[in-house]
Amino acid sequence: MKVQGKKLIYLYCVTDSPQSRPSDEKYTISCGDFYAVAGKVRKIDFGEESLKKNLADFEWLKEKVNIHEQVIESVMKESSVVPFKFGTIFNNEENLIAFLKENEEELRNNLNYFRGKEEWGIKIYCDMEYLKKYLGVKNEEILSLKNTIKTSSPGKTFFLKKQKEEVLIREANKKINEYGQHSFDKLKKYSIRSVINKLLPGEVTERNDEMILNCVFLLDKYKVPSFIIAVEELKEQTVDTGFIFDCTGPWPPYNFCKLKKSGTAE
Amino acid sequence: MQTEEVRDGRVKKRLKDMEHNIIKSKDVTLLEILDRVLDKGVVISGDLVISVADVDLIYLGLKVFLSSVETMERLKGAPFIEPT
Secondary structure: OOOHHEEEEEEEEEEOOOOOOOOOOOOOEEEEEEEEEEEEEHHHHHHHHHHHHHHHOHHHHHHHHHHHHHHHHHHHHHOOEEEEOOOEOOOOOOHHHHHHHHHHHHHHHHHHHHOEEEEEEEEEEEEEHHHHOOOOOOOHHHHHHHHHHHHHHHHHHHHHHHHHHHHHHHHHHHHHHHHHHHHHHHHHHOOOOOEOOOOOOOHHOOOOOOOEEEEEEEHHHHHHHHHHHHHHHHHHHHHOOOEEEEEEEEOOOOOOOOOOOOOOOO | OOOHHHHHHHHHHHHHHHHHHHHHHHHHHHHHHHHHHHOOOEOOOOOOOOOEOOOEOOOOOHHHHHHOOHHHHHHHOOOOOOOO
């Protein structure tokens, strides 16, 4: 009746080298010439019934996703990694080993591919009020409308102001699209692969400004400094416009790893 | 005309600033982690709990968490086109 029997095996990632100082929380299982980094987790956390309930508990989720990320990042410091999705669970080690054996070649190919590469993320946000203010003093169409308003009769002013607001919104959206595309194109040049992800709404970001671009790049490590400089250049170009850059990395290559056989069970 | 040293110095400063920013934001942004680990990484089966061969319990229903925010669907798909 010991707890041992009630533990599940959590798969974090596969990697090139074994982990030093193995523990129940994090140890390696070898498969051919690479290793799986796994940990023993409780059924009360990741068992089928408990998990659904736990996922609704934000504090639980926060703690567990942080562990997931920390384990993989600690491995990543020393070697190439192929990260698995949060909550990849096996009933026992035999099943995990069988999975590794079955996918040995593809996992090794992935590891080889990601060696010397890093994932970097870019999120661009836009403060609309700020951008509108900027356009109000820079955009010619808006400036000329402003001038017309000054010399118009009160009745006409009402409609002109309404028109000005419409132009502002149109021009702001145009600017956002241009700027997002320009930034993405510029940074893409440094990358091997890139992905544009869904924009996250304010409820998720908990920010007052709006996300206008959410993308990730896979970079050769030696290109990271040039990439960062390019990000800084983009930032400099946008002083006063209301665009805010958020650049994070290096990340495990979450956005770029895939097993051919995976996906839906067909 | 700027000298190599000036340029180098500027580049170094930028890198240092940038590093600082990255570390800072990575420490605090749970969003960044959630945006990755719940939705990305190697997926070894379809959504929800599924049995595949000898692999037993694989939970991939975590999108539930994110999609429970209704607006996610509304904003699905960025307005930018990635040239392939």
